[in-house]
Amino acid sequence: MRAKVLIVGGGQAGAQKHVPAFQACSEVEVVGICDSDLDRARRVARDRRIAGAYSSLEEGLSRTQANIVSICTPPQTHRDLAIYAMKHGADVLLEKPFTVTLAEAQEVMETQEQTGRKFSVVHQNKFNWGVMEMQSIVERGEAGRILHLGLTWLTNGDQDRMVMDPNFWCHSIPGGRWAESLPHQLYIAYALVGRMKLLHVSARKTTPKWPWMKADEVDVVLESADGYVNIRMSANPQESKRRINVLHGTKGSYMFSYKIAMPLRERPRARSIREYALRYLSRSLGRKREAETVLSPHDRLIRQFVAHVLHDAPSPTPPEEAYHVEELTEAFGEQFESIFETEGAFLTS
Numbered sequence: 492m493r494a495k496v497l498i499v500g501g502g503q504a505g506a507q508k509h510v511p512a513f514q515a516c517s518e519v520e521v522v523g524i525c526d527s528d529l530d531r532a533r534r535v536a537r538d539r540r541i542a543g544a545y546s547s548l549e550e551g552l553s554r555t556q557a558n559i560v561s562i563c564t565p566p567q568t569h570r571d572l573a574i575y576a577m578k579h580g581a582d583v584l585l586e587k588p589f590t591v592t593l594a595e596a597q598e599v600m601e602t603q604e605q606t607g608r609k610f611s612v613v614h615q616n617k618f619n620w621g622v623m624e625m626q627s628i629v630e631r632g633e634a635g636r637i638l639h640l641g642l643t644w645l646t647n648g649d650q651d652r653m654v655m656d657p658n659f660w661c662h663s664i665p666g667g668r669w670a671e672s673l674p675h676q677l678y679i680a681y682a683l684v685g686r687m688k689l690l691h692v693s694a695r696k697t698t699p700k701w702p703w704m705k706a707d708e709v710d711v712v713l714e715s716a717d718g719y720v721n722i723r724m725s726a727n728p729q730e731s732k733r734r735i736n737v738l739h740g741t742k743g744s745y746m747f748s749y750k751i752a753m754p755l756r757e758r759p760r761a762r763s764i765r766e767y768a769l770r771y772l773s774r775s776l777g778r779k780r781e782a783e784t785v786l787s788p789h790d791r792l793i794r795q796f797v798a799h800v801l802h803d804a805p806s807p808t809p810p811e812e813a814y815h816v817e818e819l820t821e822a823f824g825e826q827f828e829s830i831f832e833t834e835g836a837f838l839t840s
Contacts, residue, residue: 493517493518493519493520494518494519494520494558494559494797494800494801495519495520495522495555495556495557495558495559496513496519496520496521496522496557496558496559496560496561497521497522497523497524497525497548497551497552497555497557497559497560497561497581498510498513498521498523498524498525498541498561498563499524499525499526499548499551499560499561499562499563499564499572500525500526500562500563500564500586501524501525501526501528501531501532501534501535502526502563502564504563504586505524505526505535505561505563505564506524506535506538506539508563508787508789509561509563509584509586509789509793510524510535510539510541511539512787512789512790512792512793512794513559513561513793513797514539515790516793516794516797518797518801519559519797521539521541522541522542522543522555522557523536523541523542523543523544523545523551523554523555523557524536524539524541524543524544524545524551525544525545525546525547525548525550525551526544526546527546527547529544529545529546532544532545532546543555548560548572548575548576549575552575552576552579552581557581558580558581558582558800559581559582559583559584559797559800560572560576560581560582560583560584561583561584562576562583562584562585562586563586564586565660566587566588566589566590566591566660566664567591567660567663567664569585569586569588569589569590569591569595569599570590570591570595570596570598570599573585573599573602573610574598574599574602576608577602577603577606577608577610578602578606580608581608582608582609582610582800583603583608583609583610583611584610584611584612584613584793584796585599585610585611585612585613586612586613587612587613587614587674587675587816588664588670588671588674588817588820589612589674589813589814589816589817589820590817591664592821593814593817593818593821596813596814596817597814600810600813600814603810609799609800609806610810611796611799611806611807611808611813612808612812612813612816613789613792613808614674614675614678614792614807614808614812614813614816615788615789615791615792616675616678616679616749616788617678617679617682617788617792617807618788618789618791618792618807619749619750619788620749620750620751621747621748621749621750621751621752622679622682622747622749622752624747624751624752625683625736625738625745625747625752626682626683628745628752629683629738629740632742633742633743634738634740634741634742634743634744634745635740635741635742635743636717636718636740636741637683637684637715637716637717637718637738637739637740638717638718638719638739638740638741639718639719639720639721639737639738639739640680640683640684640715640718640719640720640721640736640737640738640739641720641721641722641723641736641737641738642676642679642680642720642721642722642723642736643722643723643724643733643734643735643736644672644675644676644722644723644724644733644734645723645724645725645726645727645728645730645733645734646672646725646726646728646731647726647728647729647730647731648700648701648707648726648727649700650731651668651726653668653671654668654701654704654726655701657701657703662703662704664824665821665824665825665827665828666820666823666824666827666828667704667705667706667827668704668726669694669706669709669724669823669827670820670823670824670827672724673711673722673724673819673820673823674816674817674820676711676722676724677722677816677819677820678808678812678816679736680713680715680720680722681812681815681816683738684715684716684717684718684720685715685716686715686716686815687713687714687715687720687815687819688713688714689711689712689713689819689822689823689826690712690713690714690719691711691712691826692709692710692711692712692823692826692827692830693709693710693711693830694706694708694709694710694827694830694831695707695708696708697727698727701726704726705827705830705831706827706830706831707725707726707727708724708725708726708727709723709724709725709827710722710723710724711723711724711823713819718739734748734749735748736748737755743755743756744756792807792808795807
């Protein structure tokens, strides 16, 4: 018999990411979807051909006896849902952010240890090809010691559903929209440089748009084992997304995005930078096709999670990674909020 999967949350992550990814796994069956808005759960169940729709995790687990619970709700609910699912015999996959506070994350991890259930947090962007290739370059030692890592996450606030909606859940957590996004950059950095220490957060308001957001420009500096990590976030670009990153090591420098990783050289041996880039891309794309490019990052992560649950394969997100990312996210939220505690710190230019 196939393992039974219950999805909690009928929003974008649950309906558009987790449901199809689990349905594509032959060893599991999506048997139900839960949402506090029962009508939405029923719509998703109808559209995705899922047998059951329920208004709560309690009802869904009772009715389906699911082995796996995939939680795709706001982080304010994660602690209670994850603990309930594990105590009632289910393995748990949990969307990021892990929890709102480090104390809640600790409770979830303690419950996992007590129950012996499998548990993982969704850090899916590690499974984009460009990030996997960059991690492979680092692991092979081609970059040497990592001196600096610069990660960029820029979004068009006028097209960003979280920025535009003043009632979106992210605006109620310390750090707001940026604390929702930051874990993505942190777990990518963790995959490349390991543990980090938060040094400094800068944040400022440069536009009167989105008055419910305290800042639209944010800069984060962290210390790694051999150097520094800088994370740049902005809501002001006209382009919908920009994710160009750089890594400088003692042996070489690299540029990478979600789709590509390539070395940066001032004097490439090829006759022109264009010729060199095309030659490197040709080799890279050959490896990319070998890496099952038809799979999305969520597909890859969820397949690994299923293998972790059913076959004791490595977890896609080890507990120490999930905890460290939450630790840094909480520290970021505290520093971010402290910037605006003094009257007059919240300025527009």
